[in-house]
Amino acid sequence: MKHTEVAVAGGGIVGLTIALELASMGRQVTVFERQRAMSEASWAAGGMLAAADPENPPALHSLSELSRSLYPQFLARVAELSGMKVPIRTRQTIQGTSHLPYGFFTLDATTLNTLAPGIETDGRSFFLLEEDSLSPRDLARALPPAVRAAGVALHEDCPVLSAQENGSHVKLATAQGEWTADILIHATGAWTAELTGAPSTPRKGQMIEVQLPQSAQLDVVLRTEEIYLIPRGQGRVVIGATVEDAGFDKEIDPRAIEELMATAASLWPPVRGAEIVETWAGLRPASPDELPMIGPLENGAEQKKRREQRIWLAAGHFRNGILLAPGTARLMRQMITGATPSVDPAPFRCDRFALSSGQ
Secondary structure, eight states: EEHHHHHEEESSSSHHHHHHHHHTTOEEEEEOSSTTTTTTTHHHSOOOOOOTTTTTGGGGGHHHHHHHHHHHHHHHHHHHHHHOOOOOOEEEEEEEESSSSSTOOOOOOOHHHSSSSTTOOOOOOEEOOOOOOOHHHHHHHHHHHHHHHHTEEEEOOOOOEEEETTEEEEEEETTEEEEEEEEEEEGGGHHHHHHHOOOOOEEEEEEEEOOTTOOOOOOOOEEEEOOOEEEEETEEEEEEEEEEEEEEEOOOHHHHHHHHHHHHHHHHHGGOOEEEEEEEEEEEEEETTTTOEEEESOOOOHHHTSSSOOEEEEOGGEEEOHHHHHHHHHHHHHHHOOOOOOSGGGGGOTHHHHTTOOO
């Protein structure tokens, strides 16, 4: 039976970033991924580092800001290890809202049309965010070789089938045999409930990439409550996304694609002349309150019975997995090692749903 110091179940951006963080402090880390690394929600995402998105729950603010502050060094580390740069594709976002948040100022019509020529306001106010975006496809190419270069053992097509704490270690059954680990971290996104019982469920998101006509150009992200348009360079724009309770279904619905295109065109009419070059669907992992679950799988009295917590959880990141990965990894490292957390982990306790229901 093989042994690893830290086992990570899940090779998406959250699992791999945690693995990279722990490997950087000398831990022996092994990642078990059910398919190919970065092939699910991480690959399908929009890639906006939307720390100031007014639709985010307020409790997410501190973790979002921590993660955004860590992004430059995270991308630099990935580039150093993999030899592949992950470029920032856009630097600004125009956010449309029916209620202007405190501290922001409405863009005047001239500035708005300079940044996004042809935009339709439809009675909304628009304000400017200094907010980066990247292509998850770039990250999907660079992050797996980066973690391998950091000394992490990455086993693909190798799901964790079961896990059980057994005295001083955790015993794992995987598709490629049995392992033991000092610590197990579940980071399996929408599939987390299968092994842990934690309430992380899939929320389907259908998306589109289009090629703009030569007469149209967009260099900033456009985002409202209903739609977003994310430039990828060379006239490509990603449009998204639906939010559906459809289980693990990833089929593309032509009607949903038509609706996304119509909504995008009502915000930015030049997209009407665009050619659809790709459609896809991803499964966002959502908790009941749309906040991630980060920390020991068991809290409270059960945790106090143990000298050392061995099973941990990092799941339920919903729309913000790309944004929150570096902050989640830092917070996980601090909790595992007993260091003072950079942000208050209380909103992300894994037992908060049982506590709120009186169980």
